[in-house]
Amino acid sequence: MKYLSSLGWNDFFDNSFKNFDSNTYKCGRISAENKTNYSVLTGSGEIIGEVSGRYLFETERQSDLPKVGDWVVITLFNNNELAVIHQTLPRRTKISRKSADRKTDEQIIAANVDIAFIVQSLDDNFNINRLERYLSVVYQGGVKPVVILNKTDLCNDVEEKVKLVKERTGIENPVSVSALNRDGLDAITSMIEPGSTIVFLGSSGVGKSTLINALLGYDRFATNEVREQDSRGKHTTTRREMVLLPSGGILIDTPGMRELGLWNADNGLAQTFSEFDDYSESCKYSDCTHTHEIGCAVLSALEKGFIPKERYENYLKLRKELKYLESKQNISAQIEEKRKWKIIHKELKNFNKKNKQ
Ligand code: GDP
Ligand code: ZN
Numbered sequence: 001m002k003y004l005s006s007l008g009w010n011d012f013f014d015n016s017f018k019n020f021d022s023n024t025y026k027c028g029r030i031s032a033e034n035k036t037n038y039s040v041l042t043g044s045g046e047i048i049g050e051v052s053g054r055y056l057f058e059t060e061r062q063s064d065l066p067k068v069g070d071w072v073v074i075t076l077f078n079n080n081e082l083a084v085i086h087q088t089l090p091r092r093t094k095i096s097r098k099s100a101d102r103k104t105d106e107q108i109i110a111a112n113v114d115i116a117f118i119v120q121s122l123d124d125n126f127n128i129n130r131l132e133r134y135l136s137v138v139y140q141g142g143v144k145p146v147v148i149l150n151k152t153d154l155c156n157d158v159e160e161k162v163k164l165v166k167e168r169t170g171i172e173n174p175v176s177v178s179a180l181n182r183d184g185l186d187a188i189t190s191m192i193e194p195g196s197t198i199v200f201l202g203s204s205g206v207g208k209s210t211l212i213n214a215l216l217g218y219d220r221f222a223t224n225e226v227r228e229q230d231s232r233g234k235h236t237t238t239r240r241e242m243v244l245l246p247s248g249g250i251l252i253d254t255p256g257m258r259e260l261g262l263w264n265a266d267n268g269l270a271q272t273f274s275e276f277d278d279y280s281e282s283c284k285y286s287d288c289t290h291t292h293e294i295g296c297a298v299l300s301a302l303e304k305g306f307i308p309k310e311r312y313e314n315y316l317k318l319r320k321e322l323k324y325l326e327s328k329q330n331i332s333a334q335i336e337e338k339r340k341w342k343i344i345h346k347e348l349k350n351f352n353k354k355n356k357q
Contacts, residue, residue, distance in 0.1 A: 004029075007041050008112065008197045008250050013071045016089040020073055028083055030070045030111075031242035038066055040074065040083050041242070049074060049083035062105060063096070064088070068241045068252055069111035069197060093142040095199055098261030104328045106263050110199040110252045113141070115191065119148045119202035119211065122155035122176070128168045129314045132272055133260055134201055135169060136318060140268025143199075146191060147174040150207040153181055168311055169272070179210040189215065194248025201254055212251055216243065262321050269322065273315050275307065291316070 007029045017027055028040035028049065040049035049072065051065065059065055066072050066088050074083040091111045099105035116138040120126050131147065138145040147165060152158050158176050165174045177184035188211075192198055200208040213220050220243060243251050262269070270277055276298055280288060284295025293299070301307045 004043055005195050006244070006248065008195055009071070010195070012092050013089050013112075016071075017073065025073050025075060025086070026083075027071055027089070028074050029242075030066045030068050030072060033066075033068060033241075038072075038085065040072065040085070042074075042076075042080075042083070044080060047076075047081055047083055049085045051085045055086055062099075063108050067094075067108040067111045069094075069113060069199075071112065095137060095141045095143060095201070096263045097137060097259075098263045098325060100259060100261070104325065104332050109201070109254050109257075110197075112197060113143050113199045113252065114196040115198045116141075116143045116145050117148050117188070117198055117200050117202075117211075118145055119150055119200060119206045119208050121151040121206040122149050122158060122161055123151055125203055125206055126161060128164065129310070129317075130203075130260075131165065131169060132311070132314050133262070133318060135171075135272040136262060136265045136268040137260055138201070138268070139271035140263075140265040145171070147171050148188065148202075148211070149174055149176040150179050150211065152176050152183065153178040168308055170274075177211070179207045179214050182214050185214055189247070192245065192247070192249035195250070197250045197252065199252040199254060201257070201260075204257060208253055212243065212253055215245060215251070217246070262318060262325065264325070265318075265322060269315075269318055273311070275301075276315060279307075 004027060009027070009029075013027070017025075026042065028042040028047075030038050030049075031041045031046060032039040034048075038049040038051075040047055049066075056065075066085060070091065071089040072083075072085045073087040073089065074085055076083055093113050094111045095109040095113055095116060096106050097109060099107040116134075118131065118134045118138065120131060126149070135145055147169075149158070149161060149165070155161065162174050162176055165171055175184065175187045177188065179185075192215075200212065202208055209220070241253050241255065243253070245251060276290070279297040279301050280290065282297035283290070283293065285293055288296050288298075290296050290298035298307065298312075302309065302312050
C-alpha cells in the first residue's frame with residue numbers, strides 16, 4: 001500500500017496487515033478523536049469512522065480503542081464516505097500519560113510517532129524539571145525527543161538557557177526559535193522527513209499552534225474545523241489534531257494539555273537519567289536506593305558536583321511518583337481480581353444448585 005506512505009505507512013504496519021484480505025479491508029489513519037466518532041485519513045481523503053460493535057464489545061481498556069496516529073483496519077460504506085473500524089494495528093510507538101482524573105488509567109496522547117517536539121517557551125514557562133518529566137514520557141514511548149525553546153524574542157539570555165538545558169539533561173541540540181517572527185524554523189524543518197510523524201508536546205500557551213501554523217505556511221485555524229455528523233444527524237464542530245505538511249511530514253498537535261503524569265515510565269526515567277544507572281553500578285549495595293546508603297556512588301557523584309542537585313531531586317520526585325502509581329495499580333488489580341472471583345463463585349453456586357435439583 002505504497003500510496004499510504006505519505007500518511008506514515010511503512011513495513012511495520014504492512015506486516016501486521018498481511019493477514020487481512022485486502023479486497024475487503026482497507027487501512028486508514030486516525031487524524032482526530034471526535035465526540036462520537038473518529039476522523040480517518042485514507043488514500044482518498046479524510047472520512048468519518050465508527051468503531052464496530054464487536055470491537056467495542058471486546059475492548060476492556062480505553063487505551064485499546066483507536067487514538068490519534070493509530071492505523072486502523074476499516075471497511076468502507078456510503079460511496080467510501082464512511083468507515084467502520086474493525087481493529088487497531090499494533091502500535092510501533094506511543095506517547096502515554098496517566099489519565100488526568102484520579103483513576104489509574106493510561107491515556108494515549110498519540111500513537112506511531114517518530115519524533116516528539118517538546119516545546120517550552122523562554123518566559124515563565126521555562127522549567128527544566130518539567131523538561132525531564134517530558135523526556136521520561138517520550139523515551140518510555142520509544143520516541144526520539146527534540147527540545148524546542150520558543151519565544152526567543154521575549155528572552156535576553158537565550159544562550160544561557162540553551163546551555164542550562166544541555167548541562168542538566170544531556171540533550172545535545174536544543175533548538176531555539178521564535179515562532180511568531182518565524183525565526184530559526186529551518187532547523188526544525190530540516191528534521192522533518194517525508195512520511196515521518198511528529199507530535200508537539202508542551203504546556204498550553206508555549207506556542208505549539210503558532211509553530212505548526214508557521215511550518216504549514218498558512219493559518220491552520222481556518223482549516224482546523226472538521227464537520228462531523230453525529231448519530232442524531234446534527235453537525236458538531238471538532239478540532240483536527242493531525243495535519244500534513246506540504247513537504248511531506250505528518251504533524252500531531254496535542255490540544256489542552258495541563259499536566260503530564262507519568263505512566264509506567266520506569267524505562268523512560270532510566271533513559272532520561274542514564275548517568276544514574278552508570279554510577280549505580282559502583283554502589284556498594286545492588287538494591288541501593290541512592291538516598292542514604294554508605295558507599296552509594298550516585299550520592300558521591302552528587303557530592304562532587306557531577307550530578308546537579310536539582311537534577312538529583314527531580315529524579316527522586318519522579319521515581320516516587322512512579323512508585324505511588326505502581327502501588328495504586330496493585331490495589332486496583334487486587335480489587336479486580338476479587339470481583340472476578342466473586343462472579344465465578346456465584347456462578348459455581350448457581351450451577352451446583354441447578355445440578356442438585
Ligand atoms: P499553544 O497553546 O501551545 O498552541 O500556544 P499558541 O500557539 O496558541 O500561542 C500562545 C500565545 O503565545 C499566542 O498569543 C501566540 O501569539 C504567542 N506566541 C507563540 N509563539 C510566540 C513567539 O515566538 N513569540 C512571542 N512573543 N509570542 C508567541
Ligand atoms: Zn546508590
